[in-house]
Amino acid sequence: MSTTTAPARVRPPREGGVQANRTGTRIFLAVFAVLWIFPLGWAVLNSFRDYKFTSVNGYLSWGGFTLDNYKNAWDRADFGTHLVNSAIITIPAVILTLILSCCIAFVVARFSFRFNLTLLGLFTAANLLPPQALLIPVFKMFSKVEVPEWVSDSGTLLNTYWGLIAVNVAFQTGFCAFVLSNYMKTIPKEIYESAVLDGAGVGRQFLQLTLPLCRPPLAALATLEVTWIYNEFFWATVLLTQGSKFPVTSSLNNLRGEFFIDNNLVAAGSVIVAIPTLVIFFALQKQFVSGLTLGATKG
């Protein structure tokens, strides 16, 4: 490595120091990593333990393993319904977010209009605004917008999945448009030039040239957005007034009352809610990491 090229007279004293340093680093990292895994590991461990056993022997004991907490948590918290609700919200929201952000990113990257930068800024900034600061107008707008009966039994956008999906899409499009436009700008203009010569219109350029080339960032963004929208808590909590409509993340708040004392049930519930995101994370870690760094560390 690079140290071998260093002058010999400098090496001996430094080498020893570096060695000790390395061991220190390893111990430090290992201790911290274990510390970091611990809270989740603790939840997993206790989710498999019988409540009666731990209340008698305390949590610092061993034994009392059971699967009942999962069954009870699943039944009492109605996770089946809430996970379906999460899917109803997350899947359309992610698809719409990606479609709309592809459109904006394509226009911004492909054409040099004068308002391009302003447009991109408008989207990127929207993603960074605190959602709570927009709550009052959005809440009141939704409660005033009248929609047909088949969309909502209450007759307004409040308490509908449509409204919630729209808000999520509006917020997330900014981030995706920003990442995608950066990526699309790296596509050489010459490719479009020959397409134009062949008589391909904007639609064909978009669908047959740009989008296939954008598979890597789209995969990364889809991974991130599924996690983010699944994890979204604020809008779902305030815009859905009916507890049974809550996606699983917001329904956590309801569990609080149900599980008021039984920590092992809380643990099982937490693990159930964490599983979808953890599966995505472990399966698609590369996409996950590249998506975040694409967005934040460019430039």
Place this chain on the structure above:
Amino acid sequence: MAKRYKGINQLSTGDKALVALMIVVPTALVVGLVWIPAIMSVWLSFTNWDGLGSFSDAQFIGTKNYTDVVSIYPPFWPAIQHNLIWLAVMFLFATPVGMLIAVLIDREVRFTRFYQTAFYMPVVLALALVGFIWQLIFSRDEGLLNDLTGSTIDWYGDPRYNLWAALVATSWRHIGYIMLLYLAGLKGVDPSLREAAALDGATEKQTFFKVVFPVLAPINIIVLVVTVIESLRAFDLVWIINKGRNGLELISTLVTANVVGEASRIGFGSALATIMLLISSVFIVIYLRIVMKEDAR
């Protein structure tokens, strides 16, 4: 079929309509659901709208909402204080720790993948869920912390401690995020810079502070902005603990409580929302200037 080539940006009428559509649909959504509400929050903060009638019933009352909020709204100053503590802890504790871990992982050759996964894992969990997971540690009767120390403190309930418990839980997640941002930044640092510094006899510490850290300047600013904005938006964790009361008041929870809570005070809520918008917009402008510098040329 073959049209005469008029340049790469040639657009037929149909194409023009398509491009217009590609701009108008997403823009309408973002303007309608983000920017118009943002402007309305500011406008409502200067009116006495009761939240029930139509918007046109609102009457302009100047800065009365603001003077009321700072003078006769008891949770306001605690909320400001809590937000500032939150920011300080994220900035002075979580960010340096995240950076330190990133630097150490970056130097390490073995198990980097494992370390990265371990530290990053909490970031994929919902903040609301993080609150739940830490309840197993902070709970008064069954929590691990009290089991180990023998204390009887209600970490989530006692207003003397619950902000700090929430900060520990949120740091667990935030540090992983910061670590990832710095790790990506460090990977981008030209290795020849470090080699040159090593050849000149610089210690690792000197190399980091004098060579690597300055190169990371854009990331430092992005991390600063992300930290400020995330501290301002902090909501989920606190709401899951006790809906932001009794020691956990934050500006974001006050706004929410003023809309969906028992006492609906639109004026107060809007004034608080405007304060949030004002603070965040300063940092959003800084952020945009950095990430778009290249584009502006």
